[in-house]
Amino acid sequence: MQFRDLQKQYKVLKPQIDSAMMSVAASAHFISGPEVKELEKVLAEYVGVKHCITCANGTDAITIAMKAWGVGKGDAVFVPDFTFFSSGECPADEGATSIYVDVNQRTYNMDPVKLEAVVQKVIAEGKYKAKAVIAVDLFGLPADYPSLRTICDKYNLLLLEDGAQGFGGNINGKMVCSFGDISTTSFFPAKPLGCYGDGGAIFTNNDKWADLMRSICIHGKDTSNPNDPNAKYNNIRLGMNSRLDTIQAAILLSKFKAFVDYELADVNKVAAWYSEGLKDTSLILPEIKEGFYSSWAQYTIQLPADVDRKNLQAKLKATDIPSMVYYAKPMHLQSAFTGTDSANAGCPVTEKLCATVLSIPIDPYKTKEDVNLVISKLKEAL
């Protein structure tokens, strides 16, 4: 069994995807072709924000937002301790200090009560300026934005939504990537909406930041005269080279249709089969609160403390069931942060999760038989 079956998805979508790729090849408009603009329009509309700016990957998307906000030395940026490395890497790369915040054990997302305590501590110590929060929609589930927004407003913090894993999710109909002052996502192949390589996007309602970020994506070019062909060689700031290839935009346009037509509903069906089939076990299952809708980037369970995870994974593997550990190490314990103030986080929930979590195969193309097989092999291995 595949952990996330991208080959099966391709088999189903082959005619549309092949024709999308071939038409870009035929047009030879490989960079900034019309499909890129079209995709930005479609995604902005879907998410319900004014601007979508595509870029090279989800990591660049966060970095570009940090640059637009002028995040840098002396700033504290609050990041969940349980996440993929980029969420804390990007602010630190800009010279800011990532301050790690513990998460909720059942949703895996940043704990708003703990965020407020950490923000108050940083403000009281006075060493850093409390500048921004990077909230992550881990495993597909939107973070607790109603509570996070209240705290950001109270302490005058900018809110970035790292929606790399959450695209397609929502809270009471309000879409992922609409919750941040700026929101970002990734189109890495294994994400809920993936392309055939690297890709990312940034979302905001703020016109000024949108202009600035478009400029940063293309070497800091002057974007004030889009119709002047020479303006693109007028560089008014330092930027990056971060664009989504036309071929990836074309692939995403055709995959997006399947994503909204049935993939999101189907992956939720798969998750529901798991939750039903595993409910009478000693496992702790992911919790989706009332009003929240996940795009299920992962289905992540927690093993009882006395279960040897490595051994369990080996038993599953012997029966052709792949499993992954997302994530084995809290952010504050990553060696890249050793000796910095980022290493001084008290995050007992994250430490416990890192020792007990296990992600099992999920994607919209799994059948009831696939799920039943995983459930029975998992029960046997336990």
Ligand SMILES: *Cc1c(COP(=O)(O)O)cnc(C)c1O
């Ligand atoms: C994948 C991921 C990123 C980075 O996206 P890339 O496109 O791989 O650069 C950032 N944050 C989170 C939470 C992710 O899962």
